Amino acid sequence: MLRFYGPFFRFVRAFIRIFYRRYSVFAPTTSKEPTVYIAHHQNLFGPFIILLSFPQHLHAWILDVFMNQKTCFKHYADYTFTKRFGWNRMLAKLIAWPISFCISKLLTSGRSIPVYRGSKKIIKTIELSVDVLQKGESIVIFPDIDYQDASSETKNMYDGFLYLEKYYYRKTGQHVCFVPLYASKRSRLIITGEKIIFSGKEDFLSERRVVLQKIKDNLNKLASICGDT
Structure with a gap:
């Protein structure tokens, strides 16, 4: 059986695990069917912990700028290190240059799916995602605005990821299985919530709002169960 992740991702993850203790996992809703996990970002905490410790192989949705070295460098130099952190521009460029190579290579090696937010190319994100779901593989998305x-509270989220339902159903005749996935700082635990699936009894736009609210409520319920709120 071929390895899911690439060698660079596996090496980096194994190295980090030497110094950072893995979180326990309680995932009663994990199943063999392809799943779209919806997780709380928490300023990078969610992606870091889940990709470090969750036992199931996952394709993470990642903003496309981070998966190309040139655009990754520009983002860190022109925004993250300068506008967000307030660094001197020359220092920002010096640090962003090597980091951009590592980040873009790591995310590509981790078999991430690029998200072309605000672009017509977002259809590529949906199509790639449907393809991996049809192969029986799972996805994790961090849609916090x-x-x-x-904070541990899940607030406003982008809802574009729910269009996976339309495209997947059109291809397979089956509904997407969405599962909330929460990483708890307090309990050092990764926990899954209930399976949330479109019923198909209402029009898509109406049911989309219902499903999104269920996901948000479930994530906040998981945070409460873990004692984070």
Whole structure:
């Protein structure tokens, strides 16, 4: 059986695990069917912990700028290190240059799916995602609008990921299985919530709002169960 992740991702993850203790996992809703996990970003905490410790192989949705060295460098130099952290531009460029190579290579090696937000190319994100779901593989998405919010409460989320339902159903005749996935700082635990599936009894736009609210409520319920709120 071929390895899921590439060698660079496996090496980096193994190295980090030497110094950073893995979280326990309680995932009663994990199943063999392809799943779209919806997780809380928490200012990078969610992606870091889940990709470090979750036992199931996952394709993470990642903003496309981070998966190309040139655009990754520009983002870190022109925004993250300068506008967000307030660094001197020359220092920002010096640090961003080597980091951009590592980040883009790591995410590509981790078999991430690029997200072309605000572009017509977003259809590529959907098509790639449907393809991996049809292969029986799973996805993790961190759709927080304010991804810098480190609090345990899940607030406003982008809802574009729910279009996976339309395209997947059109291809397979089956509904997407969405499962909330929460990483708890307090309990050092990764926990899954209930399976949330479109019923198909309402029109897509109406049911989309219902499903999104169920996902948000379930993530906040998991945070409460873990004692984070």
